[in-house]
Amino acid sequence: MKKILLFIILLAGLVSCKKFLEEKPTSTMTAENFYKTAADADAAVIGAYDELNNQSEVYYRGIYLLAELPTDNAECGQGVANAYIFAIKNYTYGPVNDRIETLWTGIYKGIANANVAIDKIPGIAMDETKKNRLVAEAKFVRALLYFNLVRLFGPVPLVLHQTTGLDSVNVPRATQDAIYGQIIADLKDGETHLDSASTAANNGRPSRFAASALLSKVYLTLHDYSNARSEAQLVLNNAQYGLLPAYADIFAPDNRFNKEVLFGIQNKGNTGTGNGFAMALFLPRSTIPLPGGGTVGGNQADVPTQEFYNSFLPGDLRKDKTFFTQYNAGAGLVTFAPAWFKYFDPASITNLGEGSLNFPIVRYADVLLTYAEAENELNGPVAAALEAINQVRRRAYGKSITTPDAAIDLAGISQGDLRTALLNERRWEFGFEDQRWFDLKRTNNLLTLLKAKGLGIQDYDTLYPIPQRERDVNKQLTQNGGYPQ
Missing domain, CATH: 1.25.40.900 (Serine Threonine Protein Phosphatase 5, Tetratricopeptide repeat)
Known part of the structure; x- marks a missing residue:
């Protein structure tokens, strides 16, 4: 925890540092000369949203690796080379796992960004309605991130304000009741102050x-x-x-905003900036030929199980949008093992980091x-x-x-x-959509159903381990049962 928060403090550059010089350049960005205008408030909230879009850390792959991969929906494809990912799928993971640590770190970075907005925006002289709405947006992000944390890890540190020094980063785990109470309070604030339409x-x-x-x-x-x-x-x-x-x-790529998605993670693809949905991880490898030569650069790391593919009943149209087994990119139709299809954007077939689909x-x-x-x-x-x-x-x-x-x-x-x-x-x-693990756990089916299907899940795998690296720097962090203490 200490390393995470120290990193955020240094990266943001928005906290006061010890003065080595008497003169204070007006061009230096500090907490004293930022957070002054409505534009600064908007920027703070965008910072809260920004970590949600970090696909390697949070959505979609960070949570996918813990909430979809270890279930009966998904498995490791030939593109997986990381032993820690295989450990998650095989239920052999422990407190030292770089993917679990990456998700934990990413979520707390997002919470830290949200806390900055929540703490700083109230002091800005601006329209009160907009001020309340922006704070409520940051609280919505914080609630969403804590909802994921508490379901995956159980009791976790409940950090509700900007951290400005190392004296306040050794935070013990809060109770689940306290965490859920804060999630509910943040969302209730949203019901009052967010836009109604x-x-x-x-x-x-x-x-x-x-x-x-x-x-x-x-x-x-x-x-x-x-x-x-x-x-x-x-x-x-x-x-x-x-x-x-x-x-x-x-x-549909041309229907990113529609009446069914109440909230989604934004991916503005096809801009040449790499801010799109990264498709390489789920597309087939060296299979789909391109008209100009070569093949689609899929890595085929994240793939569905054959059992999930076969589970759809005849006539269910969702099957052909969730998966695909054949495709013609303009150089001939090819077939392959079932691959995820839901977020495929054909306009980005030659630039797989530029998919335009949002993540619901x-x-x-x-x-x-x-x-x-x-x-x-x-x-x-x-x-x-x-x-x-x-x-x-x-x-x-x-x-x-x-x-x-x-x-x-x-x-x-x-x-x-x-x-x-x-x-x-x-x-x-x-x-x-990274919901299967949460659904199985909520309905008390996680252990019984996955054991019945031959997965190596253990009784203590209803919670993931607290990353050891966090415990090394925050001595107040206890470990979940079943893992090395």
Whole structure:
């Protein structure tokens, strides 16, 4: 923890240093001469968002390696050379693992950036409504990052203010109740101060209803089904959001902003700046020929399991958007083993770091299935719970979303059967969206289901180890059970 925060302090250059000279150049960027204007406030919030877009650390690959790869959805492809990644897939990892450490570090860097915005923006003389909204955006980012941390690692240090010196970086682990309490408080602030509508002017920023959607998932994780249902209902009652008629349209490159994605990580590809979705890791290696010679430079590191590919039922249109097994880039059709397809951007086929797809964090379909799960836990498979899951199913099979269809709809099933159906539906709906590990853990299926499928998961693998490097510099950090103490 100390190394992370020291790095952030030095990198940001926004904290006061010991004066070695009496003269203070006006061109030096310090906390005293920054955070003065509304533009500075905007810049601070952009800094909070920035770490979310760091794909190697947080979304998508940082969390993918812990929330998708170790499940029955994914496996290591031929492009994986890092022994630590194989260890995650094989459940042989320990406190020394560079991928686990990278995610931990990246998340805390994002939290540190958010804390700077939360601490500094209130002191800026600017429009109060915008000020409150910008602070709420930073709190939304902080809540999202802590939600990932607490689910993956359990109790973690709860850092809520800018760190300006080494005397305040040895922070012990907070209780899970305290962490979840802060997540809820941050998102409640968002429900009050974020924009009430999603418009072209605030694309990429969370709205009040994005806060409600994320809050519904938080409550569902806590098994607080009444509040999960209530928060989900706030979104479902808002006409500006809804399911798109076709599943594939959610991930169309020319449809990055749509009414189904309440919040997503922004990737502005095809700009020549490398700020796009990095596609090389999931595309086939040396298989797809290009018209000008050579092949698509895929690395084929992150790949789906054959079992996941085979699990889709006949007629489910999500299968052909989640995976692909053949492609023609202009030099002939070729076939290959199932590969992830959801974020493929054909315009970036020769420059795989420039994909233009955003990465969805919470979608309207997620809200529907959250509502259905909460309602089922409260009242069993009543009509409202069934209708919520059936809307998702109808779209998956190319049917009218709001028109009942006896061939597709679930009906006359038990509470337990609906639990199973919801877990399966979430798997098919959110493949390659880094939700599978969280879903299995929340529903108490992580150990039983993965053991039954032959994965080497151990009873203590419901939490990841606290990185040893963090414990070496922060002696107050204890280790999770099952790992070397």
